[in-house]
Amino acid sequence: MEKLEGKVAVVTGAGSGIGRAVATHLAEARMRVVVADIEQGAMDATVAQLTGAGHEAIGVQTDVSDGESVQALADAAVARFGAVHLIHNNAGVGVGGPIWAHTESDWRWVLGVNLWGVIHGIRVFVPLMIEQGEPGHVVNTASMAGLISVPHLGAYNVSKHGVVTLSETLHRDLQLQGARIGVSVLCPGLVMTNIFESQRNRPEGLSGETGAGNLSALIRTAADDATADALGAFGDVLSPDEVGASVLDAVRTDRFYVLTHPEITRVLVRARYDDIVETRSPTALRP
Numbered sequence: 001m002e003k004l005e006g007k008v009a010v011v012t013g014a015g016s017g018i019g020r021a022v023a024t025h026l027a028e029a030r031m032r033v034v035v036a037d038i039e040q041g042a043m044d045a046t047v048a049q050l051t052g053a054g055h056e057a058i059g060v061q062t063d064v065s066d067g068e069s070v071q072a073l074a075d076a077a078v079a080r081f082g083a084v085h086l087i088h089n090n091a092g093v094g095v096g097g098p099i100w101a102h103t104e105s106d107w108r109w110v111l112g113v114n115l116w117g118v119i120h121g122i123r124v125f126v127p128l129m130i131e132q133g134e135p136g137h138v139v140n141t142a143s144m145a146g147l148i149s150v151p152h153l154g155a156y157n158v159s160k161h162g163v164v165t166l167s168e169t170l171h172r173d174l175q176l177q178g179a180r181i182g183v184s185v186l187c188p189g190l191v192m193t194n195i196f197e198s199q200r201n202r203p204e205g206l207s208g209e210t211g212a213g214n215l216s217a218l219i220r221t222a223a224d225d226a227t228a229d230a231l232g233a234f235g236d237v238l239s240p241d242e243v244g245a246s247v248l249d250a251v252r253t254d255r256f257y258v259l260t261h262p263e264i265t266r267v268l269v270r271a272r273y274d275d276i277v278e279t280r281s282p283t284a285l286r287p
């Protein structure tokens with residue numbers, strides 16, 4: 001999608017981190033931006049930052065795990081700007097701990113936001129974009145954990161592997177349809193955001209006892225050597241701004257896989273596929 005000026009972008013999870021940075025880069029490319037987030041205050045702050053810099057932006061409080069809420073987001077975007085040309089399904093959360101210790105509410109929360117959020121985004125926005133008949137683009141945020149299996153991030157890994165295959169399938173289906181809609185799947189390594197404090201936006205209905213620790217406790221204390229090793233293998237910690245710039249470039253150049261840490265990702269993905277091809281057990285992830 002080369003021409004972005006005046007076009008409309010919707011970014012979920014844009015109250016913080018990667019989503020806020022992407023919204024900023026898209027606005028600086030002169031797109032009109034709909035900022036969606038479950039956290040009203042954070043969302044309002046992004047909108048204020050964008051409009052304060054002279055960009056056109058609105059906020060629509062959205063719970064991406066709820067299909068009706070995502071439909072209301074699309075309706076609000078169309079009501080305000082008349083169309084949607086770019087949807088970035090980005091909102092995400094995580095829990096940590098051994099996979100058998102994840103509770104049912106841990107699974108429902110993480111899969112609800114990370115996987116169902118993207119499913120709803122595709123289900124609601126892609127038909128709208130096809131109907132418009134104009135060039136468009138879908139960006140889905142997965143993770144390096146969508147390409148390999150990181151210890152102690154079971155629900156997160158499952159959700160992100162799901163987002164990668166959703167994106168690959170969407171790409172193929174759009175190609176078969178001849179639609180002028182590009183797809184990118186963002187697979188970051190570590191980025192300096194508030195993801196480690198995901199619990200702040202965990203809904204009451206899905207709180208309950210969590211067998212798995214929150215990411216912050218797990219990773220900040222580095223109590224868990226396996227996870228710390230695996231995360232160390234992810235390479236340098238990037239700023240959200242660097243990732244925002246990569247996403248803008250991927251949209252402009254229609255690049256499908258967006259790897260923020262390409263060297264280390266190639267090594268880890270090759271190791272995984274060699275394990276499969278050689279039918280051996282998964283190789284340990286080491287920095």
Ligand SMILES: NC(=O)c1ccc[n+]([C@@H]2O[C@H](COP(=O)([O-])OP(=O)(O)OC[C@H]3O[C@@H](n4cnc5c(N)ncnc54)[C@H](O)[C@@H]3O)[C@@H](O)[C@H]2O)c1
Pocket residue numbers: 012013014015016017018019036037038039042062063064065090091092093113114141142143144187188189190191192193194195196197198201
């Ligand atoms: N930070 C990293 O190291 C990293 C690495 C790989 C992938 N990612 C992915 O990047 C995406 C963005 O995360 P981030 O790192 O910027 O974290 P972040 O916590 O800074 O931002 C995530 C945003 O999503 C919002 N959100 C949470 N639940 C929501 C819901 N139900 N509906 C709508 N919004 C909701 C939060 O309020 C927050 O504003 C996530 O999908 C995450 O899994 C992050």
